[in-house]
Amino acid sequence: VFIIGELINGMYKQVGRAIVDKDKKTIQRIARQQLEQGANALDVNVGPVTNEPVEAMKWLTETIQEVADAPLCFDSTKAAVIEAGLKLAKKKAIINSTTADDEKLNVLLPLAKKYNAGIIGLAMDKTGVPRDRYKRSEHALKIISSCMEQGLDLADVYIDPIVLPVNVAQAQGAEVLESIREFKIISDPPPKTVIGLSNVSQGAKERALINRTFLIMAAAFGLSAAILDPLDQNLMDAVITAELLLNKSIYCDSYLEAYRKK
């Protein structure tokens, strides 16, 4: 599972304040920590703290890249904010995200093409999040065929089945798992799959336990990538162990340490 660290998000108090104060040290520390703990890429979201999100995204991108040599995942509902990051990205970036709506696809897929970036496609549209796997697959198919028309490489396309909180949408967990499996047979080569993990435990008491249990199940269903908190060591242990059991890394007694050294 390709791990995208979720912590650089202006929604979090410490990060929001760092964006307002132009406090590079805090951002750079959080970037480094996530990579040290096993993140393969970093999500970057300016959050709600500024009226100049384009400037904030530029500053965040430059600040992170001063210390971190990792792919960035530019996370915004505004194409201009995403493009501000893409322009500065030194590594192959990821756009987070488009929906299956034409007005989003028509703007964001050309950006992905122009900057040779990956893109996350949410299996939903403006009418909302589907309640079953079949509707999710319809949205996925729409996104994938649009990406093919735009000439994107499907290996760069991540379809997100959209995880909902277990405490309000309990039946959706199994639908999401089956969707992860089904998305892989929509096209050949198949698209990648991704989930925003933390949403599953939103509002619940046992957040960490619920997060890592769902991640293990999703990994078993073939999940390609996850946006999560890599500083949760039990969560990282869980995903490293899931990969081991799925034969995606080679067994050694100290496989946890071996993964982290890598």
Next chain:
Amino acid sequence: VFIIGELINGMYKQVGRAIVDKDKKTIQRIARQQLEQGANALDVNVGPVTNEPVEAMKWLTETIQEVADAPLCFDSTKAAVIEAGLKLAKKKAIINSTTADDEKLNVLLPLAKKYNAGIIGLAMDKTGVPRDRYKRSEHALKIISSCMEQGLDLADVYIDPIVLPVNVAQAQGAEVLESIREFKIISDPPPKTVIGLSNVSQGAKERALINRTFLIMAAAFGLSAAILDPLDQNLMDAVITAELLLNKSIYCDSYLEAYRKK
């Protein structure tokens, strides 16, 4: 997941000694503890400590039933030892286990019928454990059709795909998971599925972590039952959370406590 506690096994030092010494208290304590921690049934295996396994099974069964009102799972390679337990069982019992070999099926299925017991069928025969899901399904089909011929209710039949240690048979994990899924479409109604969990971590260093990670994955693939150590609280938390996420129990903030009170 129907939890079968694995701890009453003469292979374990403390239990082996209790069998030899006719120490009821130790056996009864271990029986109660497992049920208190969430086991739905108890495996009973006299182990290698006695030359009179039939007598030992009788004593164990009586001893356990003095304090525990739970189904027992009589675990032996000898039909006479299993029958000694079946004769005394107060609750619907489970025979652990037959293979797909005719000489086993011809003896054990009539016992299951006679005592109205469930039976675990290992997806293997005397030539050994299969290396892939297809051969596992062949064995499962053989066992299921034999059970149907004997007039057993398939809801009482548990097919075990046979978990192997990750440190020596790493590719088998995914085969076992797919087998759990495939066994369910062999017949209608489908048989149940069961695994002997601890085997997956045999000889590994991170035993508890590997056990609970594999159990979560197996639960996601539809596992019906598992033989495991219910005193491992993290393991029980993991399976309770997996069931929650699979919508098999109703969410409440204190779902862990709610399960244990039940």
